[in-house]
Amino acid sequence: MKERIIVTMPKKEMIKEWYNVKADLPFALDPPLNPQTKEVITPEALSAIFCPSIIEQEVTTERYVKIPEDVLDEYVVFRPTPLIRASFLEEYLETPARIYYKYEGVSPTGSHKTNTALAQAYFNARDGIKQLVTETGAGQWGSALSYAGTKFGLKVKVFMVRISYNQKPMRKYMMQLFDGSVQESPSQSTKCGQEYLKEDPKHPGSLGIAISEAIETVLNEGNSRYSLGSVLDHVLLHQTVIGQELKKQLSMIGEIPTILIGCHGGGSNFGGTILPFIPEKLDGQEIRFIACEPESCPTLTKGEYRYDFGDSSGFTPLLMMYTLGKDFVPPKIHAGGLRYHGSAPIIAKLLKEGLIEADSFSQEETFKAAKVFSKVEGIIPAPESAHAIAGAIREAIKAKSEGRREVIVFNLSGHGLLDLSAYA
Amino acid sequence: MKERIIVTMPKKEMIKEWYNVKADLPFALDPPLNPQTKEVITPEALSAIFCPSIIEQEVTTERYVKIPEDVLDEYVVFRPTPLIRASFLEEYLETPARIYYKYEGVSPTGSHKTNTALAQAYFNARDGIKQLVTETGAGQWGSALSYAGTKFGLKVKVFMVRISYNQKPMRKYMMQLFDGSVQESPSQSTKCGQEYLKEDPKHPGSLGIAISEAIETVLNEGNSRYSLGSVLDHVLLHQTVIGQELKKQLSMIGEIPTILIGCHGGGSNFGGTILPFIPEKLDGQEIRFIACEPESCPTLTKGEYRYDFGDSSGFTPLLMMYTLGKDFVPPKIHAGGLRYHGSAPIIAKLLKEGLIEADSFSQEETFKAAKVFSKVEGIIPAPESAHAIAGAIREAIKAKSEGRREVIVFNLSGHGLLDLSAYA
Numbered sequence: 001m002k003e004r005i006i007v008t009m010p011k012k013e014m015i016k017e018w019y020n021v022k023a024d025l026p027f028a029l030d031p032p033l034n035p036q037t038k039e040v041i042t043p044e045a046l047s048a049i050f051c052p053s054i055i056e057q058e059v060t061t062e063r064y065v066k067i068p069e070d071v072l073d074e075y076v077v078f079r080p081t082p083l084i085r086a087s088f089l090e091e092y093l094e095t096p097a098r099i100y101y102k103y104e105g106v107s108p109t110g111s112h113k114t115n116t117a118l119a120q121a122y123f124n125a126r127d128g129i130k131q132l133v134t135e136t137g138a139g140q141w142g143s144a145l146s147y148a149g150t151k152f153g154l155k156v157k158v159f160m161v162r163i164s165y166n167q168k169p170m171r172k173y174m175m176q177l178f179d180g181s182v183q184e185s186p187s188q189s190t191k192c193g194q195e196y197l198k199e200d201p202k203h204p205g206s207l208g209i210a211i212s213e214a215i216e217t218v219l220n221e222g223n224s225r226y227s228l229g230s231v232l233d234h235v236l237l238h239q240t241v242i243g244q245e246l247k248k249q250l251s252m253i254g255e256i257p258t259i260l261i262g263c264h265g266g267g268s269n270f271g272g273t274i275l276p277f278i279p280e281k282l283d284g285q286e287i288r289f290i291a292c293e294p295e296s297c298p299t300l301t302k303g304e305y306r307y308d309f310g311d312s313s314g315f316t317p318l319l320m321m322y323t324l325g326k327d328f329v330p331p332k333i334h335a336g337g338l339r340y341h342g343s344a345p346i347i348a349k350l351l352k353e354g355l356i357e358a359d360s361f362s363q364e365e366t367f368k369a370a371k372v373f374s375k376v377e378g379i380i381p382a383p384e385s386a387h388a389i390a391g392a393i394r395e396a397i398k399a400k401s402e403g404r405r406e407v408i409v410f411n412l413s414g415h416g417l418l419d420l421s422a423y424a
Numbered sequence: 425m426k427e428r429i430i431v432t433m434p435k436k437e438m439i440k441e442w443y444n445v446k447a448d449l450p451f452a453l454d455p456p457l458n459p460q461t462k463e464v465i466t467p468e469a470l471s472a473i474f475c476p477s478i479i480e481q482e483v484t485t486e487r488y489v490k491i492p493e494d495v496l497d498e499y500v501v502f503r504p505t506p507l508i509r510a511s512f513l514e515e516y517l518e519t520p521a522r523i524y525y526k527y528e529g530v531s532p533t534g535s536h537k538t539n540t541a542l543a544q545a546y547f548n549a550r551d552g553i554k555q556l557v558t559e560t561g562a563g564q565w566g567s568a569l570s571y572a573g574t575k576f577g578l579k580v581k582v583f584m585v586r587i588s589y590n591q592k593p594m595r596k597y598m599m600q601l602f603d604g605s606v607q608e609s610p611s612q613s614t615k616c617g618q619e620y621l622k623e624d625p626k627h628p629g630s631l632g633i634a635i636s637e638a639i640e641t642v643l644n645e646g647n648s649r650y651s652l653g654s655v656l657d658h659v660l661l662h663q664t665v666i667g668q669e670l671k672k673q674l675s676m677i678g679e680i681p682t683i684l685i686g687c688h689g690g691g692s693n694f695g696g697t698i699l700p701f702i703p704e705k706l707d708g709q710e711i712r713f714i715a716c717e718p719e720s721c722p723t724l725t726k727g728e729y730r731y732d733f734g735d736s737s738g739f740t741p742l743l744m745m746y747t748l749g750k751d752f753v754p755p756k757i758h759a760g761g762l763r764y765h766g767s768a769p770i771i772a773k774l775l776k777e778g779l780i781e782a783d784s785f786s787q788e789e790t791f792k793a794a795k796v797f798s799k800v801e802g803i804i805p806a807p808e809s810a811h812a813i814a815g816a817i818r819e820a821i822k823a824k825s826e827g828r829r830e831v832i833v834f835n836l837s838g839h840g841l842l843d844l845s846a847y848a
Binding site: 069076108110150377378415 | 799
C-alpha cells in the first residue's frame, strides 16, 4: 500500500501565543502615515475605525502575544490543522524533493482567514463593539468574519464586490448561514457607493471601493468598527499560528525545510506561514521564502516600494509597501483574493531587505497546477492557493533538474469548492 | 481550553477487507427478479450492464472481500476518515449523551460516494471496460465516479437530472475538472430521453429517467458498463469501510455505541455505517440503528414492502424493498440525494425483520439541525447528512429528558459546501 503521511498534532500542543516578528527584526518598519498630515499616525487617529485592543496589537513590540482562552476555544474546533506529505504529487513529478503542505482549508469557512477573524471578533466584542463592517472580494474573508461574529455575538456587515456577489452566490449564502448581512458594492447605502453608481448604475465594483464603503459605514453607524482581513501587522500576527504549528509538525518528523512557499495577495497567509521561521533565517539557516503572485497582479515582482493608500479612495493611512498604485485595476482574473494593488508592510520590508523572494505565475501555469493537484492529492485548491502549488511544482522540477534534495513546504491556504466556476 | 476529541487512526490500521453482512444474517434476502420473466435473475442477465467482478461481488456469500491493493492506494488519499466527538453540540444541547460523528466529507469529492466509486472504477478497468455510464441527482455520485474514472483511466459519462444540472453548476464543474462528461437529462442522445423531451421540451428530469438514459447508453455503446451509487448489495459492501473504521475508532477510545444513525436515500451510507455492527446486535448487544429520511420522501417509514423496479421506466431488475412506487415523484425538496422511491434490499430486509428502525424529519427540523451544527461544530453538512444530525439531536434531547447516558454515533456522509444554495 502506498504511503500517506499526515502529521496531526495533539490538541494539547496547541499554539497559545501569536508571534510578533517585529521584535526580532534587525531593522525598523516604516510607520503608517496620517493621510491628511503625512505625519506618523497616532493610535488615537486609528481609534475611529479600530477598537483599542486591535490597535494595541498593531503597534506592540512584544515578541509573543497571548491568545485569549476564548479564542483558543474556537481555534480548537479546527486547529491544529494537518501537515500533509504530498507524496502523490512527488511521485507524479518524479522529483527528489520532499514536498509538504499545511492545509488551512479544514477551517469552518474553508480558509486561513478564520484565524484572524476569530481574534478580531473576540477583541471587538470584549471592547464593547456591537458591529463589525468589512469588505470582501472573492468572499473568503466575509464568510470568515460572519462566522466569527456569530461566535462572539457581533453583527457583521459585509460589502461584497458586485462582480463576485453575482458570480459567487455560494459565498453569499455562507455568510447568511452565519447571520452575516451582505450587500453588493457599490451600494446605495453609502455616499461613496452612490457616487460610483451615479457614474455607472451597473458598476462591477472593486475591493478599493468596498473598503471605502465599509469605512464610511463605520464612521456613520454607532458602536461599529472596521475589520480588515489582510495587510496590517495585527492580521499577520494572528496568522502566525500557521507557521508556529508548521514548525512543531516539521520537527515532529525530523524535517528541516529548505524552501517555504505561500501565495501572496495582501500578505497574511504568506506572512503567517513564514514569519515564525525568520529567526532561523537571521541565524544563518539556509532557508528560502517564496511569495507567489499572479502575473496579472504583480505587486511584489513589479510594484514600486513607496508609501501608498490601502484603498482606492484614499481613506486609509498611508502604508510603506510594494504597490501597483491605488488606482491599479487588475484584469479580471479568477483568483479574486489576490487582486490587490498593495502588500503587507511587513512582507514588503522583508522583500526590500532581501530576506524573502517573490515569483509570479501565469493563469495557465496556475490552473494546470491546480488540476494536477486535485487529481493526485484529492483536494481542490482555492485559485489563490493554487499559486503556491505552482510555486512548489516549479521548485520541485528545478530540484529534479539540479539534482538537489530540497524540502519544500507550502501553505494550502484554502479549498476551492466554492470557486469551482473559476475552473470551468 | 475546551476539549476537542478527534479520533484519527494510523494509516497502517487501514481496513483491508469489505464486510459482507449476508454471511451473518440468520435469514436469506429475497433475490432480484428478471423484469421480463419474473424469475430469479441470473448473473448472465446482469452482464450486459455490469462487469463480471461487480456481479461476483453482488452475489458473493463470503463474509469478507479483499480490497485490492490499487483501491487501497486510492483510499489512503483520504482514509481513514476522522471520528469526531461533537462536544460543542453536546454542550449546546446540554445533553448527558455523548455524541460522535464519523466524517466522510473529507473525501476528495466531499462525500462517502468515493468509497464505492473507486472500487467500481477499479474492477471495471480490470475487466477491460473503457467507459462507465451513470446518472446523478444532486451530483455527489457523478463527481465521485468522475474522480474514480480519472484515477483508473476510464471515461465517465454522467446523465444529470436537468433541474440539478441548472441549480448546481458547481457539481458539473467538479465532474468536468475530473474529466467526466456530463449532460442534462432528459437528453437528445437516447431514445427514452427524446420521448420525454417530446412530451415536454423543458422536462425537469428525474433520477428514474436518468437511470433509464444511462442504461440505454450502456446497451448501445461498445465496451461500456453501468455504475450505480447506492441500493445494490455490492455498493453497500464497499461502504462498509466506514462502519469497520468506526468500530476500531470507538474501541480505541473505549466507547460502546448505544445508537447508530445515518441518513437514508438509497441506503449506502446508512448500510456502510451500521452493517459491521449487525453481528453484535445479533449477539444480543443493546444497540439501536436508526435510518433518517425526509418526511417528504418517506420510503422506509411509509413505503410498502414489495418487489419494485429500481428506475421509473422499468429497465432494472425487480428488487424486494420498501418503495413508494416507481412512479412516485417526490416534492421538490433540497436533499436531492434522498429523493429516491426505493431502498436497498438489505436495509429493507433488516427493517422488515426488526433489526433496524426508521424515522422521518421535516425540512424545517433538518435545516435547523444543519444550521446549529454549522455554527457549533464548524462544518456545513450536506442537506442529506443533515437528516442524520437531526436524528442525533432528537435522540440526544430524548436522552436528556429521560436521563439516559446514550452514546450516539452518526455518519456525517458529506459536506454541504456545494449545496449552500439549498440553505439560502
